[in-house]
Amino acid sequence: MHSSATFLIEFGAIILGLGLLGRFAGRFQFSPIPLYLLAGLAFGEGGLLPLGTSEEFVAIGAEIGVILLLLMLGLEYTATDLVSNLKTQYPAGLVDAALNALPGAAMALLLGWGPVAAVVLAGVTWISSSGVIAKVLGDLGRLGNRETPVILSILVLEDLSMAVYLPIITALLAGAGLAAGSATLAIALGVAGLVLVVAVRYGRHLSRFVSSDDPEKLLLVVLGLTLLVAGVAQQLQVSAAVGAFLVGIALSGEVAEGAHGLLSPLRDLFAAVFFVFFGLHTDPASIPPVLLPALALALVTAGTKIATGYWAAKRAGISAKGRWRAGGTLVARGEFSIVIAGLAVTSGIEPRLGPLATAYVLILVIVGPLTARFTEPVATRLTGRSRRSTTTVTETPQDRDLVPSPDAPAEK
Template sequence: MHSAVLLIEFGAIILCLGLLGRAAARLRFSPIPLYLLAGLAFGEGGLLPLGASEEFVATGAEIGVILLLLMLGLEYTASDLVSNLKAHYPSGLVDCTLNALPGAAAALLLGWGPVAAVVLAGVTWISSSGVIAKVLGDLGRVGNRETPVILSILVLEDLAMAVYLPIVTALVAGVGLAAGSVTLAIALGAAGLVLFVAVRYGRVISRFVSSDDPEKLLLVVLGLTILVAGIAQQLQVSAAVGAFLVGIALSGEVAEGAHTLLSPLRDLFAAIFFVFFGLHTDPASIPPVLLPALALAFVTALTKIATGYWAARRAGISVGGRWRAGGALVARGEFSIVIAGLAVTAGIEPSLGPLATAYVLILVVLGPLTARYTQPLAERLTARFGLPERRGPAGQPEGREPEQPEAEGEARQQTAVGD
């Protein structure tokens, strides 16, 4: 009987997610807020609370986080990460400073303590690679001059996760300074070792994993990833970091083949992860934190716009491209939820989960709007207040980018970000 109830509940969840995903696709919108709302509806205090399938959903959520980070790692090679780190680290530092500090300050002002401050700093810092990549594609901006700047910031944020997640994991676990230092040293050592091995022996690893049979390739990559993620978690590093490093180590045709095979699984289990996060958030707990979430969303939307503007200006992009870069970076999503989920699971602060849920819901809706309208709004304000319009090197108004030939636009795609 228990098995039948589990199948009914889990089947209903998957069907509901499929219908929500279809609705989001028709609206050309990210499905993440709909998945979070579904979790709120199925969770304790929601419309249809689950019982039998919650433990199964929890396991699926863990796999979802692992696959999210694996797929992210597959998008980058070790040489990409090293070159981006060398060329754009000042932009990464500005990004961290402007966007992590508001979250930390908000947690301290709310009286949540230093551990919650570190967690909320990560929630407000990391942009959503998936949402931003989809928005850039929908707006036809993949070949724009500012797009490599946007992607470089996202790469640096993803690379920073390999250091940040072990720190958060150690903090929420309540380990001491010595144990936390050991955990961080292990994480840094593992990341450095994987990058070194990937640069020197990436082809050897890829040949070992490679297979012409899609079934065998899927089993080997998935099994290797979950094994490494489990070992990483046993070492108190983070299963997500382990999966990310496995993705980096794979390259070439193996990475492309694994990406194609694992994309449907990633989408399925990532959706389950968002539902699971919503399950642990009582809808009644959101209204009390809605005003702080709105204030934090407003402040960090402005700081992300400032980050993109500064980074694009540093890269020599014209004024219009600077505003577009800033507006595109506003969306938060999957990684903010991953970070908040660590604290929620550890029971750090009861209000942190509801605040993170409301915050992500706001910015995942606002992000596509800022990507589309930041530049036109800035141009209108400039014209209204009579500010002079600067001219670009070709005599074009700097507020507008000249059209890019298709071939040139494709050549500018230095780094790919997952959909």
């Protein structure tokens, strides 16, 4: 009885605190994610007041939060949108991997950690946080923006790449032979492909099966199906997030609209719990020794992510403002990076890799919502000043009257 009462007090305090932090962030019109993370850091391992009985429940809630974030993203788009975006955006996925994985690998090699650690840290710096970005897009009201499908295409390509990367890194860390590693990879690819085919070809049948006029039944069936598919996918070495996203893709029409309205409050609740959980498992004492390398890596890869999003959006014909928004939104790292680092820590290949990855992700998961909001206005202001300065130096008023610049209307 005492344990149950303690759990209710702890968890109730967490939810109340999240609500107050959310209201504070809303008053100043910025994303509450950094506040959620800092709250978790304050009350986690080595923090001011570590939690006790509610930690296990928070861990489960955090996993559900990521699943619901990706499900809700999937509900925004149809299977046709997914296939079309993947066909047109795969070059952006290749650029994304090259620009963002290489800095992590290079840092590990410079620190003398060896090739296996280099492959691990490459994954940490490569993959953006689908959970954080999904929350940011919702908070900023950008789900309907023209650049959002480009952002989602890159995220989906990254998540699908994890179906290949995670079995490889698991085999490397375990020292498994070629045959065992190949079998694991083949299973992961087969499962991911099967779920994708079902989502694309049989989505209408699935929507009819799930459809119900009763909100309670619709909520239970959609939520149960999502958790089931996510669990099976994870059991077979495929990302649970990919499974949840594809369930959302498969649902369409009135079912998708109804599920979106019913699940939005649950998504917000469990997503907030996810960000707190991330902070809870970060020991503040482990950060200072690796802070400088983490800051350097965060600075470089924030720039490479912005460049990735800008290039991908430009390739899709998005305006300059949309390109900067796409780049700034992709900066955050999160759940996948921590999963990858956790595998390395468990295997014991390099004791400093875990704290470095944690500090790196913590920096970018706090900075990410800020770059998503401010990259576009800052870039627009700087480029506007640069253009005005160039015009003042190289042209006279008479020259501009005689030979009007074709860019003049756009600058106005």
